[in-house]
Amino acid sequence: MGKAPTIRDVAARASVSVATASNVVNGRRPVGEASRQKVLDAIAALGYRVDRSASALRGRATRLIGMAVPDITNVFFASLIHGVEALAERDGYDLLIVSSNEDAGVERRRVEALVARRIDGLIVAPATDDSVPRLATEGLRLPPTVLVDRGAGAPGFDTVSADCEAGAYAAVEHLIELGHRDIAILGHSGHLQNIALRVSGCRRALGESGLEGRERVIYGGRNLDNLRGAIEMELHRADRPTAIFALTNICAFAAIKAARGLNLDIPGDISILGFDDFAWMSALRPYLSTVAQPKEGLVEESWRLLMRRLSPNGAPLEIERVELPCALKVRESTGPARPRLKAVAEA
Amino acid sequence: MGKAPTIRDVAARASVSVATASNVVNGRRPVGEASRQKVLDAIAALGYRVDRSASALRGRATRLIGMAVPDITNVFFASLIHGVEALAERDGYDLLIVSSNEDAGVERRRVEALVARRIDGLIVAPATDDSVPRLATEGLRLPPTVLVDRGAGAPGFDTVSADCEAGAYAAVEHLIELGHRDIAILGHSGHLQNIALRVSGCRRALGESGLEGRERVIYGGRNLDNLRGAIEMELHRADRPTAIFALTNICAFAAIKAARGLNLDIPGDISILGFDDFAWMSALRPYLSTVAQPKEGLVEESWRLLMRRLSPNGAPLEIERVELPCALKVRESTGPARPRLKAVAEA
DNA sequence: TTGAAAGCGCTAACAC
DNA sequence: GTGTTAGCGCTTTCAA
Numbered sequence A, B: 001m002g003k004a005p006t007i008r009d010v011a012a013r014a015s016v017s018v019a020t021a022s023n024v025v026n027g028r029r030p031v032g033e034a035s036r037q038k039v040l041d042a043i044a045a046l047g048y049r050v051d052r053s054a055s056a057l058r059g060r061a062t063r064l065i066g067m068a069v070p071d072i073t074n075v076f077f078a079s080l081i082h083g084v085e086a087l088a089e090r091d092g093y094d095l096l097i098v099s100s101n102e103d104a105g106v107e108r109r110r111v112e113a114l115v116a117r118r119i120d121g122l123i124v125a126p127a128t129d130d131s132v133p134r135l136a137t138e139g140l141r142l143p144p145t146v147l148v149d150r151g152a153g154a155p156g157f158d159t160v161s162a163d164c165e166a167g168a169y170a171a172v173e174h175l176i177e178l179g180h181r182d183i184a185i186l187g188h189s190g191h192l193q194n195i196a197l198r199v200s201g202c203r204r205a206l207g208e209s210g211l212e213g214r215e216r217v218i219y220g221g222r223n224l225d226n227l228r229g230a231i232e233m234e235l236h237r238a239d240r241p242t243a244i245f246a247l248t249n250i251c252a253f254a255a256i257k258a259a260r261g262l263n264l265d266i267p268g269d270i271s272i273l274g275f276d277d278f279a280w281m282s283a284l285r286p287y288l289s290t291v292a293q294p295k296e297g298l299v300e301e302s303w304r305l306l307m308r309r310l311s312p313n314g315a316p317l318e319i320e321r322v323e324l325p326c327a328l329k330v331r332e333s334t335g336p337a338r339p340r341l342k343a344v345a346e347a
Numbered sequence C: 001t002t003g004a005a006a007g008c009g010c011t012a013a014c015a016c
Numbered sequence D: 001g002t003g004t005t006a007g008c009g010c011t012t013t014c015a016a
Helices: A007-014 A018-026 A033-046 A052-057 A075-090 A104-116 A131-137 A164-177 A193-208 A224-236 A249-261 A295-310 B007-014 B018-026 B033-046 B052-058 B075-090 B104-116 B131-137 B164-177 B193-208 B224-236 B249-261 B295-310
Strands: A064-069 A094-099 A121-124 A145-148 A158-162 A183-187 A216-219 A243-246 A271-275 A289-292 A321-324 A327-329 B064-069 B094-099 B121-124 B145-148 B158-162 B183-187 B216-219 B243-246 B271-275 B289-292 B321-324 B327-329
Touching (some): A094 A104, A094 B075, A104 B094, A158 A164, A164 A271, A164 A327, A183 A193, A183 A224, A243 A249, A295 A321, B007 B018, B007 B033, B018 B033, B064 B075, B075 B094, B075 B295, B094 B104, B104 B131, B145 B295, B158 B295, B183 B193, B183 B249, B224 B249
Parallel strands (some): A064 A121, A121 A145, B121 B145, B158 B321, B183 B216
Antiparallel strands (some): A289 A327
């Protein structure tokens, strides 16, 4: 394959100095028209490409942004990436994406790989609320970093998140208005602040309707089958809930499967309300009622906060925290509470 | 923030040479226990991290693999990434992901950014069949590269793909067995070999049943609304199809929306068969009959082919092309053809 | 406007 | 087992 041409090869072929060649490539300093043309020709002839590893080493900005998400197969995070990518493209940055599989250890390795490549900035939807702050504590030198979705309010970081508490409040309020009194709340676990806030929102809504203590919170872990099993068990009880508020789109998925498996009509026998919205939810039945997160806003604010830190501004910037409202979308998976007529077959 | 410590700082603090420090970090050569401990202490005290930009420059492998996909929000590609990521993790590689938004120009920029960072290898699901070969032609020095999903058989590249022709054949055969004679085939465009092959598969199945020329191929572009509009128009005709074979999951989505909008029962009034499978399809109604692609296989073979090239093997390797079978999954969106009783309201 | 030369942080000969 | 040193390809003073 032969060795890749270097800027020295270009300079030699164009009979100019490497400094001049470098300057036509980067446009840092003016170059005479004659030299410029010779250099351009040499570059074309040789098929020269800048080696960014080397430029980075010499200290310039890389125009590379890293982005880490917990799970790339989750449409929610995929959309976040998609949005950020568009903005990066617009502003002349390249985006390097890594996925941590919801594992703080994997996240650490992946983020370190990014940092070791001298990215200019980093956007992370972290695996846990404190995984990224901890990296910094452990001595990893993070470039300007913004946390999105999770880790809201982490000390020392700009953060962008959805107002989960209010979103959940609106969700449960909707359910209560429909007459539901026994509402199961299905989540993965209570470890994420994000989720804890959603549960608080539920509590507040219940409390304001004189239903304090009536929520039944079920944590089924990350695994879909376990999640489904957990909610199924609840549905088998004589006093089974008349509505399920699923705290993530995976939970909604599990809830629907469980209801279907038990031959429960949605929303006739059981109402299901999700969190997170995406295209398929309005094409496939049941059209899921859901609390939509402000994806666009999360993306735009994350990018704005990051760019703000990257601009060579004099004054040291204060930490900025953004919280964006969710929107309740009522579709067809939620309906009036009805007496529990149907018996559920034993498993 | 202070400057990041270098290996020289480490060496100085440990009172050893940089070579020794480097050797404890990389384990290339044995190091005495005493020195090793001093170096380790110094690293911990200083919070030293290897600067991979610099290592890369010096010529070592980077253990970095690049991966490019056309659309990260498409679950099919997201799954591919997810699979590759797991293998990369297993084998001690880091994965850098870029998404091209189905645009060859964006793809070129993104891939160049990857290459400029000295990745050791590259896996691409290309935006078009010839976009990556063209990059090579244009003089970009690609590391060992394997093409997956698209670009099968591109000269000079290892490729891995699904046997789309056979998959489509099986799909249409299934539809014919159900009595369908008017089958609409919905795709984005005929430009991708992938899609063209699916259409050929349809033709072959039709031909073998004495139905040659009966296929109606509809290309609706990438945009969901256009796609939906295109198939809707077809459904408005008096001789509307009794089945739709949607060539991608987006097309299936559009077809379902169109049928729903026209109040057509699936599969009573119209059967819908998709391509690509994913979890939600077996939870949300209609459970979509579909041609499932061999995702696992695509992932494993891509990785195997790449690793094969990266292992410092003597003999020059021959180009290898892998084609994997699809699997027809019959669920509930396909049913027997019935006379077209229902009139569709004018738009 | 241009050129010469000094490193950026690291690894790999090559000595000892 | 350890140290010295020459670069990797690039940008950027500094001088001309």
